[in-house]
């Protein structure tokens with residue numbers, strides 16, 4: 001393992017079940033990633049092990065954070081942006097040298113983080129924002145640099161929680177009392193700074209006094225729906241049941257689903273949405289059965305520089321995630337030796353299939369290039 005700023009890589013410190021952060025910005029009993037007081041350690045819940053093992057790990061080096069993002073200990077578009085920002089804070093803590101040396105090492109750390117996962121634009125968005133702070137504070141003393149980057153990374157984190165709450169309130173208005181809502185993958189507190197995007201809408205509907213039942217599609221191959229969405233909603237006292245991905249059509253045909261709400265990894269300028277593989281199929285089925293299909297995402301997920309879904313890079317992950325099933329720390333092969341597997345991690349849902357996009361800037365409905373552009377920050 002290479003190391004930014006020199007020195008021997010420090011092994012991951014395994015911690016237990018209790019949240020090691022005294023005041024998590026997630027505002028919840030659990031969080032995807034937090035920067036510890038003192039700005040020298042990042043704590044993450046290892047999401048690959050949930051729900052069987054609830055284990056927080058503490059990292060002190062940017063390489064460990066980059067590895068956690070690519071191996072999906074931390075996952076979900078906003079959460080990986082936040083984790084990457086925290087990774088840069090750790091990198092800065094190892095750089096004692098001049099302005100030039102600092103800028104050079106930070107660029108190396110930025111590159112390492114930037115190549116971890118390609119689809120969620122929140123990663124590049126957070127790193128771009130941190131890069132502006134890096135340029136501004138490069139001439140300051142090492143300790144001041146760490147503090148300034150820590151403050152910026154924490155701002156990215158708390159703004160994301162606020163964005164989730166704002167879009168949650170907008171989306172909740174379109175959730176009927178007594179509705180059964182289908183969601184795919186995990187777009188919850190685990191995937192964000194806290195509260196969640198799609199699950200934020202569900203939480204806000206519940207907080208507004210509505211009775212909501214959630215069907216969580218299991219989301220092969222890594223089972224984010226069965227493992228993570230079920231875990232966090234159940235913990236929160238929200239009624240949740242899991243169905244396999246292959247049951248969605250039949251449940252819709254039998255009138256057992258009232259609406260669909262999902263998150264996003266990237267929203268293109270024309271309104272096309274990249275999200276976890278399987279989302280497109282759910283959207284097609286929703287259209288066929290006349291069921292509203294909504295998306296919730298912060299503005300950091302909107303990529304106006306990307307013309308359409310065809311231009312969104314789709315991450316291809318390893319075959320082993322399909323050929324094997326992981327349970328806690330064990331793994332079982334479910335395919336014969338010698339048979340290849342495909343693993344595109346995301347797909348694109350065309351804007352025409354989407355009733356509404358909820359963001360902290362407002363709602364785009366129907367979702368089109370025009371309704372999206374109306375929410376864009378105006379140029380100075």
Ligand SMILES: CSC[C@@H](O)[C@@H](O)C(=O)COP(=O)(O)O
Nearest residue numbers: 075076077185187191263264276
């Ligand atoms: C608020 S999270 C939105 C998306 O990032 C989520 O739906 C998703 O597709 C996550 O994919 P993952 O591969 O688990 O990182």
